[in-house]
Amino acid sequence: LSILGVLFLLIGGGLGYLVWRGFREFQEAKAPDLPSHLLLTLSISGEPPAARSDNPFRTLTGEGLTLREMVGRIDGAAKDGRVQGLFVDLSNARLSPAAAQELAQAVQRFKAKRKPTYAFADTLGETGGATFTYALAAQFDRVWLQPAGALGIDGLALERPYLADALKSVGIAPRLDQRHEFKGGIDMFTEEGLSPALRGSLQKLTDDMLKQAVEMIAKGRNLAPDDVTAAIDTAPIAAQDAVTQGLIDQMGYRSDALRALKDASRTPA
Secondary structure: OHHHHHHHHHHHHHHHHHHHHHHHHHHHHOOOOOOOOEEEEEEEEEOOOOOOOOOOOHHHHOOOOOHHHHHHHHHHHHHOOOEEEEEEEEEEEOOOHHHHHHHHHHHHHHHOOOOOEEEEEOOEOOOOOOHHHHHHHOOOOEEEEOOOOEEOOOOOOOOOOOOHHHHHHOOOOOOOOOOOOOOOOOHHHHOOOOOHHHHHHHHHHHHHHHHHHHHHHHHHHOOOHHHHHHHHHHOOEEHHHHHHOOOOOEEOOHHHHHHHHHHHHOOOO
């Protein structure tokens, strides 16, 4: 039975791989010839994964690009003479600091080739949490926001759960040793809240990350860091107010922004 089971798995896996390879080759064979003038468009949803999943059928399920693949596409388009501009839709993006900074560097390399870059969003985290997503948008030549949208650049926050009371209520007393006051790996099981030492450490980390976001936005939008900080303190910001404060360039819809980029890059519709 074990031998039969192994054979079944090998045969099933082999057939699945052949189906996947055949579908991939079919897609490559059907790839259309690209025109001499075109735009690179990307839509970022959530946080781009760092690596591909192990799912052998990911091509069939429509798995999105990894962060590395996105950076590679942008860099490749920057070197491709046929690509006249870059359009990125950030409506559903929710980027970490690392992802935003890596993509921002790729956008800067694209801009260095004197090709226009446009960022668009229906809304940028109107409920909050879009500080680094907007920091990426600020690196583009033009930022478009839907008229009913808003900027949720409300800064950064760190949260930690604490389970000491819950464990105590069921009679569990963790026996764990803490090496130093700044090592907070076990305090969620032994304490009821942040210790002063750990709170100070995490506050410094958060302040440093926020400073990086402010610097990215200020440099990208040619604003004073104090003005960016003031905008963060008053977020969320309605689209019209964001235009007035110089945080975005234009209110409009995705089709309007894409048409404007085609005009700016002289790419045929």
